[in-house]
Amino acid sequence: MAIEENLDPENWDSMRGLGHRMLDDMFDYLKGVRDRPVWQHAPEDVKQHFNSPIPPDSQPPEEIYKEFQKYVLPYPVGNINPRFWGWVLGTGTVFGALADFLAASINTNTGGLDYHSAPYVEKQLIDWFKGLFGFPASASGVLTGGCSEANLICLAVARNTKAGYPIRQEGIQSIHHRLVVYASEEVHSSIQKAIELLGLGTESLRLIPVNDQFQIDLKVLESTIAQDRSNGCLPICVVGAAGTTNTGAIDDLNSLAQICQRENLWFHVDGAFGAWAILSPQAKGQLAGIEKADSLAFDLHKWMYLPYDIGAMLVRKEEDQRKTFSLMPAYLSHGEGGRGMTGGDLPWFSDYDIKLSRGFRALKAWFSIKEHGILKFGRLIQQNIDQARYLAQLISGSPELELAAPVTLNVVCFRYIQPGLDHGALDNLNKQILVELQEQGIAAPSGTVIRGKFVLHVAHTNHRTLRKDFDILVREVLRIGHQLIQ
């Protein structure tokens, strides 16, 4: 008989020692995050390093860690740096990272099986979120890998609930009316991806123009719904944005809720980052109506600052979500009560989700929320909003800079301007300024296009940023702009 092996460490003590070293290194790394460039190229030899074939034999863990230190650690995307504000990326928390280690160590599958603790942790988080967003205690929800997944789950429930026939069985083929979903032109691309995946097709997605606050134009929305009905389409859902990617605009959610109520449409809110303005006493008024949504999707790895990846979603009526996803083959039989691992009183998350196995990502959220308390998260979100206004003031005070959109939340779009330069030249100039900011490791905004103009895009969800970081940003944009023009 062969000797029985396993994948535990060959030497527990040396692995333990390595773990302690990693931990010390990471603490030093995180403490020193401000001292490093926000970003630097992974050079060619680093990229080439990842071209080697799969290793047949074992390699000492210490060596693998050295490889990590040499080829991975120096070339991160940079979002934990205080001057990273691009693409709406989150900062992460130290305690959350420790929680991820604990979760991976106990390696719990949170997806099903009652009577173990992990599902109760996830359920508690969902309960907390219901309370924060004014959803009823009877609502349902799950944690997800992010808001794309959360939007997909919500829109699947919307589709199945509002189609008006057994769509799980029959599919969309048998429908006679085109199902239609409404959102503003500024809606996030994940909504379009979901609509496509769900088999509705982008022709089923009406992109409604926005007003000068970049909010969905309610009049056009209403007339489009009416037009669709008269054309024999079946409107099923309106997607409200609680914080658009481009400008942070929040749609008039109360009015959208009213329209949905009147028109018998599903009201979904994509609150990827902006939903968290709910924690700011000053800003939460902008979200009025979010509590009326039929479903809500949001991230926790953006403006709740948690390590990747974690998002969540809620559905007002629990049975709508369960009816969309629950499936119980014999090997997943559960919920009959009684004893054993499949008894118990807690529904399985797999009855509400696309996925079956699920990691224990709940733990990092639970740890971090308890560590700081939700009031402090509220202060941080307010701080980000105030800092964004501070940046907007700096821009308004600089004749060479121009704001590209109103700053209503935490997103600031601006560009460098220079009299005499035409549209294309200004776009190019600003693209070059952005590249230099990044390449010189100074700061990492991203770029986007607002009303046809290329602009620098600061989506501020960074808990490490100080006002002085925005002083540096503005100073360096001006410096680089001057240099490029000369």
Add this chain to the structure above:
Amino acid sequence: MAIEENLDPENWDSMRGLGHRMLDDMFDYLKGVRDRPVWQHAPEDVKQHFNSPIPPDSQPPEEIYKEFQKYVLPYPVGNINPRFWGWVLGTGTVFGALADFLAASINTNTGGLDYHSAPYVEKQLIDWFKGLFGFPASASGVLTGGCSEANLICLAVARNTKAGYPIRQEGIQSIHHRLVVYASEEVHSSIQKAIELLGLGTESLRLIPVNDQFQIDLKVLESTIAQDRSNGCLPICVVGAAGTTNTGAIDDLNSLAQICQRENLWFHVDGAFGAWAILSPQAKGQLAGIEKADSLAFDLHKWMYLPYDIGAMLVRKEEDQRKTFSLMPAYLSHGEGGRGMTGGDLPWFSDYDIKLSRGFRALKAWFSIKEHGILKFGRLIQQNIDQARYLAQLISGSPELELAAPVTLNVVCFRYIQPGLDHGALDNLNKQILVELQEQGIAAPSGTVIRGKFVLHVAHTNHRTLRKDFDILVREVLRIGHQLIQ
């Protein structure tokens, strides 16, 4: 001006000390995993503990960790224990858990942006998998949160590629023929979930009977395809199972590939756990034909033993996957080459996936594969297969036990039998045996139904199991069975 706060530890030194303690505790916990019961109820007070409202104020990290130790740690689902074999859950690796800590600390978003290392790590893994499964280097693929997600991505690509018209734009509404997907009755429920989500409806999923090896019946498959065509349906895809959940059966993949070739159908293989038999020189022959699949989905947190959650998928023709998922709004503009963070030569994973933000789950796979080398993973997989055969021999040698299906891979279905008991009584007896095994903390198989009979289900993907653990299982099943009968 308000004082600027952040979410870093209030006291770095005490947080560091806590981290070291957690690490020591987890190492002790993992070393001692064999000494604890495989599972125990979370008692009522533990469940109630998670009913408290969201904490407004901060709580010392040490206290939160104590809560974790008291309310979470003692009540895991149990899959890291050597005698856990239920529901096809994985064991995890220690080095992988450390990698998850590193990944969460640097908090890299692997989804996009070139010139940072994380995407190269994920790309290297995908390259390795292409090689292992005989896919061309030009194939595409991504890591996922598991195989449900991987199956969904693959079937979305199949649908969009084979529909024969611009389905992303038009949706399924405009189609005149019902699109049909084929799989065996033993196919995993995630395939049905994906079919429903994609808007095809379960009426588009033909569940073909299986032969006495629990493989899809090829004759019935072929006649069903012919019948569907003559009824005006449009067959688009056959799903082959590489390891069914119930019995571990592997469909005749070569024959399925031939049928798909001849019928111009997409050939998808759901290899959730069974695909990894590719690493066993003895078993890999059963997977012949997997290299001909158009797409392949598999988990890494099952039979590759990695911590949750991680799966992967491959698509033979890269452009099929890109055309299904790529979407580039202005705020995600990239790939124009040149300098800055959106230049570079690596496609963004978001162009191939549902999700946009993505964690750095690649790191734990990269660490663990390098730590052990792929040959050792092959030995472990072979060990699991050999141990499953050993269990099957023990069962065959016990007059009170009966195998319920052939053991071709790592899944053993069996039950306790007793002359004179009718069908219902035997089902009940075996359900009770299962509950007692779990409740007494002895072992955790799951239950399923094979050809109408309730059976104990051992899906063996546990790297810590020794043959003697199966001695204990059989001894205890006999003991409990005797007791229950008396």
